[in-house]
Amino acid sequence: xxxxxxxxxxxxxxxxxxxxxxxxxxxxxxxxxxxxxxxxxxxxxxxxxxxxxxxxxxxxxxxxxxxxxxxxxxxxxxxxxxxxxxxxxxxxxxxxxxxxxxxxxxxxxxxxxxxxxxxxxxxxxxxxxxxxxxxxxxxxxxxxxxxxxxxxxxxxxxxxxxxxxxxxxxxxxxxxxxxxxxxxxxxxxxxxxxxxxxxxxxxxxxxxxxxxxxxxxxxxxxxxxxxxxxxxxxxxxxxxxxxxxxxxxxxxxxxxxxxxxxxxxx
Amino acid sequence: xxxxxxxxxxxxxxxxxxxxxxxxxxxxxxxxxxxxxxxxxxxxxxxxxxxxxxxxxxxxxxxxxxxxxxxxxxxxxxxxxxxxxxxxxxxxxxxxxxxxxxxxxxxxxxxxxxxxxxxxxxxxxxxxxxxxxxxxxxxxxxxxxxxxxxxxxxxxxxxxxxxxxxxxxxxxxxxxxxxxxxxxxxxxxxxxxxxxxxxxxxxxxxxxxxxxxxxxxxxxxxxxxxxxxxxxxxxxxxxxxxxxxxxxxxxxxxxxxxxxxxxxxxxxxxxxxxxxxxxxxxxxxxxxxx
Numbered sequence: 264x265x266x267x268x269x270x271x272x273x274x275x276x277x278x279x280x281x282x283x284x285x286x287x288x289x290x291x292x293x294x295x296x297x298x299x300x301x302x303x304x305x306x307x308x309x310x311x312x313x314x315x316x317x318x319x320x321x322x323x324x325x326x327x328x329x330x331x332x333x334x335x336x337x338x339x340x341x342x343x344x345x346x347x348x349x350x351x352x353x354x355x356x357x358x359x360x361x362x363x364x365x366x367x368x369x370x371x372x373x374x375x376x377x378x379x380x381x382x383x384x385x386x387x388x389x390x391x392x393x394x395x396x397x398x399x400x401x402x403x404x405x406x407x408x409x410x411x412x413x414x415x416x417x418x419x420x421x422x423x424x425x426x427x428x429x430x431x432x433x434x435x436x437x438x439x440x441x442x443x444x445x446x447x448x449x450x451x452x453x454x455x456x457x458x459x460x461x462x463x464x465x466x467x468x469x470x471x472x473x474x475x476x477x478x479x480x481x482x483x484x485x486x487x488x489x490x491x492x493x494x495x496x497x498x499x500x501x502x503x504x505x506x507x508x509x510x511x512x513x514x515x516x517x518x519x520x521x522x523x524x525x526x527x528x529x
Numbered sequence: 530x531x532x533x534x535x536x537x538x539x540x541x542x543x544x545x546x547x548x549x550x551x552x553x554x555x556x557x558x559x560x561x562x563x564x565x566x567x568x569x570x571x572x573x574x575x576x577x578x579x580x581x582x583x584x585x586x587x588x589x590x591x592x593x594x595x596x597x598x599x600x601x602x603x604x605x606x607x608x609x610x611x612x613x614x615x616x617x618x619x620x621x622x623x624x625x626x627x628x629x630x631x632x633x634x635x636x637x638x639x640x641x642x643x644x645x646x647x648x649x650x651x652x653x654x655x656x657x658x659x660x661x662x663x664x665x666x667x668x669x670x671x672x673x674x675x676x677x678x679x680x681x682x683x684x685x686x687x688x689x690x691x692x693x694x695x696x697x698x699x700x701x702x703x704x705x706x707x708x709x710x711x712x713x714x715x716x717x718x719x720x721x722x723x724x725x726x727x728x729x730x731x732x733x734x735x736x737x738x739x740x741x742x743x744x745x746x747x748x749x750x751x752x753x754x755x756x757x758x759x760x761x762x763x764x765x766x767x768x769x770x771x772x773x774x775x776x777x778x779x780x781x782x783x784x785x786x787x788x789x790x791x792x793x794x795x796x797x798x799x800x801x802x803x804x805x806x807x808x809x810x811x812x813x814x815x816x817x818x819x
Contacts, residue, residue, distance in 0.1 A: 522565075523623045527572060528630055 271305065275312045282317050287324035294332045303336055310337045319348035323372060334379045342376060343392035346399050350504045358504060362497045363409070370406050374441060387448040394445070394452035398506040401499055403445070404459040408496040410436040415471040415493075418457055421446050459499070464491035537674040540598035545617045548610035558618055565622035569593050577660060588668075595669030595677055597622060600629030602678035629667065632681065637662045639688035640695055644812075647713035697721060697773040698737070704768070706734040719811030724765070725780045726809060729789060731761030735768060740815035744805055748798050755793055758785070 274297050281290035298306045310318060310333055318333070318341055325331035337345070349372065353365055377389050393399035407414045413436050446453040457464065461471055469491045494502075523529075538544065549555050549562070570593045571580060577592065579585025597617070606612045617625055637659040640649070648654050666677050666684070698717035701724050702710040720737050727736035730747060762781055766774055788809060791801050806814055 520621050520623075522568060523627060525572065525576075527569060527623050527627045528576065529627065 271308055271312065274305075275309045278309060278321070279313060279317050282321045287321055290321055291325070291331055291333070298332060303332075306332055306336050307338055311341050313341070315341070315344035316348040316351065318342070319345035319351070322376070323349060323368075325375075334376055337376070339385070339388040339392040342389060343396050343399050346373075346393055346402055347396065347506060347508055349402065350398075350500070351507045353500065353504050355501070355504075358497060358500045362495075362500050365500055366405050366409050366496050369402060370409070370437065373402065373406060374437070377441065377444070383448075386444065390445055390452060391449050394449065394455055398503060400452075400455050400459045401503045401506060403441075403456045404494070405496060405499040405503060406438050407442060407456065407460055408493060408499050410438050411493055413439055414442060414460070417442055417446070418471060421453070459494075461491045461493045539673070540594050540669045540671055540675040541601040541613050541678075542594050542598045542617070542669075543671050543675075544610045545601065545614040548614040562617075562622055566593060566597075569597075569622060569626050577663065591668045591670060592663065593626065594671050595667035595675075596629035596633070596663070597626050598629070598669055598675060599632055599667060599677060599681060600625040600627070603632055603681070604628070630663070633663050633666060634659060636666075636681065636685055636688060639685075640691040641688065643691040643694040643698075643717035645695060645713075645715040645717070650713075691717070693773075693776060694718060694721065697776050700770065700773060701735060701737040704735040705737040710738050714812065716812035719809065719813040721777065721780055722784075722809040722811075723813055725762075725777060725784055726788065726792070726805065728765035728781075729756055729758050729761050729792070731756045731764060733764045733768065735765070738813050738815065739810060741802060741806070744802050744810075745798065748792055748801060751792060758789060 274293060278290045278293050281287070281293060294306050294309070297309060313321070318337065321333055322331070322337065322342075322345060325334055349369060350365075357365060373393075377386055380386070394403060417439070442453075445456065463469070464471055471491055471493070539547075546562075549559060552558075570586065570589045573592050573596075574580035574586050574589035578588040580589070601613050601616060604616055606616055620628075637655070641658075666681050669675050669677060694717040695715065698715055698720035701720050702712075702715070723736055723739050727734070727739065727743075727747060729751060736743070766777065769777060788801075788805065791804065
């Protein structure tokens with residue numbers, strides 16, 4: 264659709280402005296109009312052209328129940344990039360005080376996007392792109408860290424029987440379908456998440472253990488060899504927060520003088 | 530009809546930025562400035578306002594604009610936008626902010642009134658005063674007219690004056706005829722007033738503190754044998770360092786026809802004593818009646 268091309272920069276600019284102004288509802292309306300006028304592909308293109316932090320801001324406004332065209336149509340790669348900014352608004356106090364709330368929000372977001380459509384190819388692509396990034400891997404690890412026992416059970420099962428023959432768990436925890444989806448569609452990705460969650464795990468050499476704090480102290484050495492304990496949700500949230508790209512880091516100014524910092528008050 | 534001459538101008542930082550906008554290639558300089566200014570704003574918000582709320586950041590933004598403008602205004606530059614801009618770019622916004630903040634610090638270290646109390650040495654009080662002064666002088670709305678540099682200059686002049694009084698009073702206290710006076714509170718005006726009033730006795734003694742009894746005896750002595758006031762004061766001035774003399778002379782001119790006249794007049798001693806206590810000796814009067 265060569266005719267539509269000319270309209271797209273205008274639409275993405277409009278959407279960007281609306282999102283940054285906090286008016287995600289109106290941004291969504293703009294998407295709807297674009298979809299009606301030019302078709303879904305136009306929306307896909309606009310989503311693709313948005314800055315990842317803008318896309319992230321927009322998507323995060325539509326978690327849990329509210330349906331968004333963007334959730335359905337965002338290109339996997341664009342989504343993977345936007346994930347990097349999901350943690351941008353978290354501060355350390357919140358991570359310390361209520362990690363469950365943040366993990367819950369993250370789950371609502373990821374689950375919402377991945378399971379928005381029944382299209383298996385899209386799901387696989389979303390998972391693949393997200394887990395091809397470090398932050399995406401950490402984000403998924405956060406979700407799994409909320410259900411350590413279950414994930415260990417699945418991990419062991421998959422390790423012993425292969426991804427496609429396992430999947431019978433006793434649990435109905437929300438993250439299980441997501442875990443199985445990953446394990447079945449992308450084995451490398453699955454291994455990366457497990458490694459992010461259990462950095463010390465060596466399959467065959469030691470066993471996974473849910474919580475390292477249980478019997479810390481009485482048999483430290485014994486524990487280190489036999490068990491690989493997982494990172495806590497809080498630890499992973501912090502890791503995710505630290506991966507949010509910041510402009511200062513990405514574009515070091517050349518020629519700029521070194522900052523005085525607090526010495527401006529000296 | 531003569532119209533009042535009012536000049537309105539935006540904060541110096543805004544003037545500099547307006548000059549920047551006139552330049553052909555301003556991109557790089559503008560980028561650097563933007564980075565520096567937003568960095569400063571965040572630091573100010575963290576330290577003085579609140580970096581978690583929009584109001585806090587807005588407030589910090591105004592403080593940043595004002596403090597940098599103050600830094601520029603006190604650098605004695607030619608009064609053109611361009612020179613302000615080059616100054617800002619040459620030193621960098623952070624250093625200019627630092628200059629402005631140092632002016633505030635300097636001001637805050639000078640006495641607000643010619644009265645020192647022990648609270649003035651408390652670091653908490655000092656920080657509070659610094660913050661109050663920073664808010665008072667540096668809060669600048671970039672779109673409004675700005676005259677905080679004048680406010681600063683006036684305040685600096687008045688505080689320097691206070692500082693002179695304090696130094697003079699400290700010196701007088703050290704020279705007190707009955708040995709140096711040690712007291713953490715100091716009412717500089719009162720010390721100087723006492724020294725000048727007791728100076729009429731003509732004995733060349735420096736009196737920096739007094740009690741009611743001393744005033745009574747001064748009055749009765751001077752009424753018995755009226756002294757040559759000018760000579761007596763001349764004698765007093767001989768003992769005073771040159772830098773404090775004008776200050777004392779000012780007081781002498783002020784008192785010659787007021788309180789001194791009353792001391793020598795035939796008005797009731799009690800009224801005169803009350804007046805000295807209430808309007809001159811202030812906090813430097815020993816309350817006990819020995």
